[in-house]
Amino acid sequence: MKQSLKLVLPSKKYLKEWIAFQKETLAALPIDNPDRAGYEKHIVSSLKPRYFKWLRDDRLGINLEKGMVQQTIWWGMVGTKIVGRISFRHKLTKTLREHGGNIGYAVRPKFQGKGYATEMLRLVLKKVAKLGYKKVLLTCDDSNTASWKTIEKNKGILDRKEVIDGTLSRFYWIKL
Ligand SMILES: CC(C)(COP(=O)(O)OP(=O)(O)OC[C@H]1O[C@@H](n2cnc3c(N)ncnc32)[C@H](O)[C@@H]1OP(=O)(O)O)[C@@H](O)C(=O)NCCC(=O)NCCS
Numbered sequence: 001m002k003q004s005l006k007l008v009l010p011s012k013k014y015l016k017e018w019i020a021f022q023k024e025t026l027a028a029l030p031i032d033n034p035d036r037a038g039y040e041k042h043i044v045s046s047l048k049p050r051y052f053k054w055l056r057d058d059r060l061g062i063n064l065e066k067g068m069v070q071q072t073i074w075w076g077m078v079g080t081k082i083v084g085r086i087s088f089r090h091k092l093t094k095t096l097r098e099h100g101g102n103i104g105y106a107v108r109p110k111f112q113g114k115g116y117a118t119e120m121l122r123l124v125l126k127k128v129a130k131l132g133y134k135k136v137l138l139t140c141d142d143s144n145t146a147s148w149k150t151i152e153k154n155k156g157i158l159d160r161k162e163v164i165d166g167t168l169s170r171f172y173w174i175k176l
Contacts, residue, residue: 005083005119007074007127010055014075017082019046021108028109061090069093076107076120083111086120088128092137098164101137101171102128105150117150125154129176136176142168 010018026039045051057063061070069091076084084107089096096102103124107116128136140147142161148170152158156172163169 004078005116005123006077007086007120007123008077009059010052010073010075012052014077014080014082015046017080018075019043021082021085022046024109025106067093067095069096074120074124076116078111078116081111083108083116084120086124088124088136097137099139099169101139102133103136103138112146117146118153121150121154125174125176133176135173138172138174140170140172142170148172 022039022043026036026043029036029039045054055073058068058071058073064070069089071087071089073085073087075082076086084105086103086105089100089102089104092102103121105117105120107120125136138151138156140151142148148156151170151172151174154174156174159171159173161168161170
């Protein structure tokens with residue numbers, strides 16, 4: 001099934017799907033998970049008329065909020081279903097070097113464990129290589145086995161493990 005996965009730029013056409021993706025992701029998070037607030041805020045933002053302009057500006061690197069960098073988000077789609085999302089941050093700030101790196105991703109809970117994250121990352125790395133990048137940084141919690149396996153399956157080289165804000169994190173480089 002993963003062979004039919006395509007990366008598409010966000011479009012209003014699939015807004016309902018995108019909201020469903022976020023609501024299902026939020027519902028799967030434990031009640032004390034600190035990421036919940038971000039998802040709740042993002043669901044509200046997604047419904048605002050300027051949401052797609054905001055994504056476009058991020059993609060072009062214009063009108064960015066302080067501390068934010070140019071970022072391109074793609075939806076991983078199988079047919080008309082959004083199975084995941086993946087983003088590429090075009091530059092590394094001090095904050096991103098410690099947490100987040102160049103690439104972040106998530107797969108909708110009911111589609112996890114089917115190889116979609118591995119495939120989304122493979123496809124994004126091809127796009128990033130075409131943009132001229134030679135290497136990208138990926139970070140994840142040491143306890144996030146699914147995430148570091150996704151990175152290692154895409155030739156991620158473990159640079160180091162380090163405790164950041166009390167959490168043991170892994171830092172990987174992928175050469176393009
Ligand atoms: C991390 C995440 C994106 C992985 O997505 P996925 O589509 O399930 O991943 P894949 O199916 O491509 O699997 C990649 C590898 O992880 C393994 N894996 C998947 N889910 C797993 C789990 N819950 N526990 C342990 N390993 C897991 C797979 O078996 C596979 O390894 P294998 O080929 O050696 O068997 C997904 O779990 C997710 O969205 N998590 C929440 C958001 C997140 O953590 N994002 C990353 C932040 S750094």
